[in-house]
Amino acid sequence: MASPDSSGNRIQNGLRLAVIVPTLNERDNVQTMIAALDSALDGIAWEAVFVDDNSSDGTPELVESIARTRANIRLIRRIGRKGLSAAVIEGFLATVAPVVAVVDADMQHDESKLAEMLRRVEQGGAELVIGTRYAETGGTGDWSQSRERISRFAGWVADRVMPQKLSDPMSGFFMIRRDVFVEIAPNLSALGFKILLDIVLSSARPLTVSEVPYEFRQRHAGESKLDSAVALEFVIQILDRICGRWIPPRLILFGIVGALGLVVHLLVLRTSMGLGFTFGQGQSAAVAIAILFNYVLNNLITYRDIRHKTAGAWFKGLLGFYLVCAAGAVANVGVGVLVFAAEPRWWLAGIAGVIVGSLWNYCASTLLVWRKK
Ligand SMILES: Nc1nc2c(ncn2[C@@H]2O[C@H](COP(=O)(O)OP(=O)(O)OP(=O)(O)O)[C@@H](O)[C@H]2O)c(=O)[nH]1
Ligand SMILES: [Mg+2]
Missing domain, CATH: 1.10.3130 (serine acetyltransferase, domain 1)
Structure with missing residues (x-):
């Protein structure tokens, strides 16, 4: 992976994938997540970029201590800033890997699908591969009926403004070619929680999409950051899409x-x-x-x-x-x-x-x- 050359510079030896892990107070999930990535991405040159918004529970300190001994574990520590989408964007832009993915730190996303997702990008010609809960064998695990209903309703609303059909536009688990992302990046609103929605809505053309079903798992440790503000940010994101060009x-x-x-x-x-x-x-x-x-x-x-x-x-x-x-x-x-x-x-x-x-x-x-x- 990354090794020092004679001048001390790091050489990125065939780095193929960067996994961005946004964190806000997720200390007890960090080691589990890294171990899971180690086993899921065995044989692939990958790195993980944790993007932490100055968690107070010791998350950045723990990632830092691991990053000191492992070249493929990195940390971006943001201070005075918040927002899941903005954190993910920062992570995507901080790597030179040709393909980037985002995975929640709490183990709800199925990292074992990453290798298949990468294959679809590298060999299958996909620009964007989305982990979906709402197709074939996908599922929302032990979600309450009301949460699933809200998620499906939000997906339906998103579908009305989407330029292309996706089975799970609200998914937080996806992979994208970095050059495609960099092209779209200047148009992103960077608002809210739903970065996938932002990417698809901001792209000047329909992307070549592939979908990989997965079963949403239970949060491993720590607490949810999902609150009513997230729903509000979603409404703002949709309003911005429909009429943001004319009316803020x-x-x-x-x-x-x-x-x-x-x-x-x-x-x-x-x-x-x-x-x-x-x-x-x-x-x-x-x-x-x-x-x-x-x-x-x-x-x-x-x-x-x-x-x-x-x-x-x-x-x-x-x-x-x-x-x-x-x-x-x-x-x-x-x-x-x-x-x-x-x-x-x-x-x-x-x-x-x-x-x-x-x-x-x-x-x-x-x-x-x-x-x-
Ligand atoms: N850097 C950063 N990460 C965030 C922020 N908000 C949430 N996260 C992380 O984003 C991921 C998703 O947040 P969750 O709270 O798990 O949201 P969720 O999965 O929709 O909700 P649950 O099902 O209740 O877990 C987690 O890894 C969080 O730590 C933020 O403002 N900044
Ligand atoms: Mg979660």
Whole structure:
């Protein structure tokens, strides 16, 4: 594999495959994974690149100690960054192997299929080989019915926007020719958890795909990193695909949250009037509560990646959001009045005011309330 030449340089002797293993607190899986790769890839010149996002459980230290004694085990340690897709991309770009694969660290993917997958690339002409749970002998192991249903539903949604048919577009277990990946890399969104989806959606042409069925196994050790944020990132990824060229996905989420805010507004107004308050009082309460509702939801969903977490930042953000929305209301009324003066149709002027006010709220929130560091 890699051996030093007379000048001390490493010579990559016929390296054929790099296996990227993204890790976030997976210490107790590292040795099992390496042993499994050793036996699955016996006779093949391979290397593993662990891409760790500064796990706190000792994962990077363990990989480092193994990498000191083995040339084909490597570590990329990322600090201040997160995200499965981004980690995998970094791993793919950090190797000179002609073929790259990604395997979860928790042993859920079947590494014994890697040799067959490599054969399909090297001899079968495949550019992309996907481990699939939803074809022939593949399976989702002991997944609960609800998780399998969610996964299949997400696959169905993905299928609507996919340029080519795949039995398991949500798979996290696949292999690709590195030159093909490098060609696509500049177009990737690098968002979220679903890197395969990103690759297929970002490719300028359909790829030559081969599928290898495998049975999804139980997590060996450690805890799942899958949470509701992953589902949200998936929605953003799909929105980005459908309309990202014209409208940023964040603006769409902002708009959806705003529409829900309108419902809250009307409910509060109706309740207040029912309780005997005047319209002015009810409307004031509705505005205050709807803005609070929008702030909470935008912080949880629209700006989740840069959300305010500490109490101090949260309240400061809320105050900023009230101010932004107050200015938005002024812009809304001002534009409405102007349009009505030029074209006295109430609904046209009303809509024009709402559009300008909402766009202002979105732009000012993005620039002032949830500023990217
Ligand atoms: N570097 C890096 N790795 C990550 C990140 N999030 C998840 N991972 C790794 O990506 C792989 C997949 O994550 P899992 O938590 O197993 O997700 P999953 O397989 O969809 O969910 P489970 O079935 O519950 O295990 C694991 O090896 C994780 O350690 C991340 O932000 N950065
Ligand atoms: Mg897993």
